[in-house]
Amino acid sequence: MKIYKKSLAEMKKVVADYTSQTIDLKIEQAVSEIIANVAKNGDEAVRNYERQFDNVNLADFSIPEFQLDQAWESIDDDLRAALKLAKQNIISFHKREIENSFVDVSKPGILRGEKITPLASVGLYVPGGTAAYPSTILMCALPAKLAGVERIVMVTPPQADGINPAVLAAAKLAGVDEVYQIGGAQAIAALAYGTASIAPVDKIMGPGNIFVATAKKQVFGKVAIDMVAGPSEIGILADDSADADEVAADLLSQAEHDKRARPMLITDSERLAEAVAKSVTQQLTTLPRTEIAIAAVNERGFIAVMDNVNDMFALMNEVAPEHLEVQLASPIQYLGLIKNAGSVFLGRYASEPLGDYVAGPNHVLPTGGTARFASPLGVYDFVKRTQFIQFDRANLAADVPAITKLARTEGLEAHARAVEARFKGGE
Amino acid sequence: MKIYKKSLAEMKKVVADYTSQTIDLKIEQAVSEIIANVAKNGDEAVRNYERQFDNVNLADFSIPEFQLDQAWESIDDDLRAALKLAKQNIISFHKREIENSFVDVSKPGILRGEKITPLASVGLYVPGGTAAYPSTILMCALPAKLAGVERIVMVTPPQADGINPAVLAAAKLAGVDEVYQIGGAQAIAALAYGTASIAPVDKIMGPGNIFVATAKKQVFGKVAIDMVAGPSEIGILADDSADADEVAADLLSQAEHDKRARPMLITDSERLAEAVAKSVTQQLTTLPRTEIAIAAVNERGFIAVMDNVNDMFALMNEVAPEHLEVQLASPIQYLGLIKNAGSVFLGRYASEPLGDYVAGPNHVLPTGGTARFASPLGVYDFVKRTQFIQFDRANLAADVPAITKLARTEGLEAHARAVEARFKGGE
Known part of the structure; x- marks a missing residue:
């Protein structure tokens, strides 16, 4: 896996290449x-x-x-x-x-x-x-x-x-x-x-x-x-305390999905970066779907070593990954720093496949940077809302001046006349 | 305005013509x-x-x-x-x-x-x-x-x-x-x-x-x-007690928007149907945007006379109008019959332009039958959701059999190994 050691501004350009789209x-x-x-x-x-x-x-x-x-x-x-x-x-x-x-x-x-x-x-x-x-x-x-x-x-x-x-x-x-x-x-x-x-x-x-x-x-x-789904992604935020083999295994759990899957590690530890890269290479060789995973790791995967935790989160928000693991001590304290992600896995025992299968949250998630604006599949995706209003005569009457003023400003005379029709002849 | 007196089944075919889409x-x-x-x-x-x-x-x-x-x-x-x-x-x-x-x-x-x-x-x-x-x-x-x-x-x-x-x-x-x-x-x-x-x-x-x-x-x-917006629509459900001039004025309030706007009245009263048609013709002549409104009324508007109130609602749900007026006695009792509509206006004094301007509900609404699945613009359109989970060791351990079974059934070995990695060496 390629390891980058660049500034936040430079890394933002690197990850932007990963989120561009083309029309075919x-x-x-x-x-x-x-x-x-x-x-x-x-x-x-x-x-x-x-x-x-x-x-x-x-x-x-x-x-x-x-x-x-x-x-x-x-x-x-x-x-x-x-x-x-x-x-x-x-x-x-x-x-x-x-x-x-x-x-x-x-x-x-x-x-x-x-x-x-x-x-x-x-x-x-x-x-x-x-x-x-x-x-x-x-x-x-x-x-x-x-x-x-x-x-x-x-x-x-x-x-x-x-x-x-x-x-x-x-x-x-x-x-x-x-x-x-x-x-x-x-x-x-x-x-x-x-x-x-x-x-x-x-x-x-x-x-x-x-x-x-x-x-x-x-x-x-x-x-x-629901959404236009793209290849799977996993972003892991980890510090020096994380276990390199576990981090590598989680990266590979998404890499095996698709040659265009994106396994990403963002850390402030050079030691961890190198240990994870090494472990990924080792674990790759024994996977049944090794060809797919190798393509994903080599072509789309990256490890970024950042100066501090704030830069780690800033870069990850730029990526807006489908799955985000936070392998830091007391991970829940960082929830407020996460702006863009589909599903967040906090701590060592929230390994990504737990969420894929049995934890309960959805695994149909926004990909390709769309977590900036899109949500996991949920109950809210299967309902629609209908507004309703009822006004009595006095309350409509009180609003007639504002309604007719706005309608006529917008050149919509029939709108103004519709509310005025209720008060013809002073009835 | 064209007046139809057909069965519900036949009317459903008529309104289906109004909701077809083409790709250009x-x-x-x-x-x-x-x-x-x-x-x-x-x-x-x-x-x-x-x-x-x-x-x-x-x-x-x-x-x-x-x-x-x-x-x-x-x-x-x-x-x-x-x-x-x-x-x-x-x-x-x-x-x-x-x-x-x-x-x-x-x-x-x-x-x-x-x-x-x-x-x-x-x-x-x-x-x-x-x-x-x-x-x-x-x-x-x-x-x-x-x-x-x-x-x-x-x-x-x-x-x-x-x-x-x-x-x-x-x-x-x-x-x-x-x-x-x-x-x-x-x-x-x-x-x-x-x-x-x-x-x-x-x-x-x-x-x-x-x-x-x-x-x-x-x-x-x-x-x-937000949505792919189409021409404005108003559907009015009214019985014999409704005021024909007010109904006609409300139909025209949407007809003046666009030559492709759709003013629709569904009623169980032949008398009202004819009175509204006559009033629309009269009111049309004095509107500033008369050319637009005439096109909408003649080409896209219709009045349907149905046998009963249930058929009226069934047909209107098929149309799924952007704006729906219920000009029936005790209109709120019918709210449960409304499945598909953007915004509902209950009773005589909830004239549609009230909702366009000052009532408070949104006027950016689903059109073209999309109220079957889409909602008015609202606060929920400007947020996204991010799921999160944290599990302790014992709870992950309890789920490992189910996770690995599902992962291996789906041919995703790296998924199974990621959770197993947490328990290597019995630590």
Whole structure:
């Protein structure tokens, strides 16, 4: 892993290179054509793309309920227990995110409020092959359930040897209502626009390749989307007291996800920097996904040695990592210094994979610097708000001068006349 | 206005035509080139586009603070008072939306929580000419202030006779920190990517033409955006007791916004339907923006006569209007039937323009059917959440079997090893 010893200003330039984005017009156009075709031709278009891209001929996209039951029974006891533990903790954490409608009646004759309503339906994209993660199904579906969503739809690309039973078992445990074996941009288009066999949803979530991500971005507006997810990231803030092997192991836990994953260590200890770099090199050799992890470590990973703790946090806020570990003494005292991060892991025993699976907080997190403005997936992602007001005659009358003044200043005469219409003839 | 008397099923097909969307590849491509150019060439690219599109040669984009002060002094007393009233009520309503961080310490040795942090900076697009609304500046900037945003930037296209003083006065009153006279897709690109003279922001909000809307959609991911806003809509649910002239006046208050605005009445009274249609025709003739309103009424407006109140609400939920008036007796009893709407106006005296200006709830609302999943602009749009966990050794140890089982099921060996690293040598 490359070790930098530069000033904060210089390091900010280094990490800025890591967060730049580019627009790929060819992919945008290809995806746009797929979406237009599915919006127009429905099931037939989806079927053709599945033949073309996934090499399958599907009469029916649906996976029936009994196959989910069979999958749940087929997995081993340890996996069932682990999924159940994850479910329990995801629910106990996300329950705290449930929000209330409010009403303000502080002024007699005026009622103002905001009503919270669950989305009617959401769609969950689950990638195929080795990237099909049962844990992600729980992370996406359970907060939707807590929000009160009544229809949860899952799509996942067809597989030569059938859909992974662990994926179907997780869908069963999470209470997914409908499962379809379709994938790619055509699946996103089907969820957004609906087809004869798949009713449209109000929001689409879940990770996917560049075609899925681009399709989600393009249907945004027609439906809601969770986020445009990028490669995994882990940023670790550690001082000389941290254990180099543990830090290295945590960096590698994200490096193994994707060649473009970003493992990052920011420390004030040169000794730790060198020890972690050495340990990463050693541990890398024995990993099953070593090729992926090596690419991530060499091409996207870095270790930065900073002068002091404040600079460490300032640089990490610039990065805005998806996962942030704070391996410093009394880590909670630093929570106020963290401005931009998806999920924070405090102290030696909050190893990142704990949060990926069973701690309860979500593992669908903002990536690519978007933690500057975006949040983890949560119950709040599955509700919408509706404002309401009721005024009596006297309170409207009192506001007529201000309303008509503003309306006429903005050149909107019909706005002014609408409120004046209530007081014609002094009634 | 066209009056329909059809079944609910048939009417759902009619309103579906009103909510379809199309992708315009030419505009997408033109905007994509502008964004790429501004991202690469910064101020120089923005300056060239301003020359090309707005016919001005700008040495400096910035409007200095003293011009905002002058504008505030230059507007008349009634306008100042109206803006101040709007500000006061916007603040008193949106204060209720402020959310708290939470922490869960219900299990000894485990700490889990979610921290709420304001966005560092936001950008507000204000259209030029007659569509430059001072009220919208208050609606956008004040919730951001309440959230704790420290840098609010406004952009607005340069005008031959200078920026509207009411716009600059509203910016002053709302506490906008920086104002630049640039517009179009190039302004959105400058806010998203930053230039030498304009630092980038974390989120972009505010209405604009198709180029602005497309640019916002394309920079989504690099920054957050509020929504892709469409033409104004008003849906009115009224029974035979409603006043036809008042209903007609409220329909026209939205029709005057845009030729593509959608005024809609859903009623169970044929008498009211005909009386409203007649009153709309009469009132139309005397409106200053009559040409715009006529187009909206004829091309996009409709009146639907339904069999009963339940069908009225079912159809309106299908439409998911930006503004929804309930002109029925005891309107608040129907709040539970409203699933999809941006802002709801209950009863005769909650005329829509009341909400546009001074009632306090926001007037930046979901359009085009997006109220199915989107919310009014609020304080929650200007914060992000960061999860955090801390576990002690015993609690991590208890979860190791479940974590390693799930990790290895998902083929992520490095995830399993990271947690196991904490327990090497039984320490």
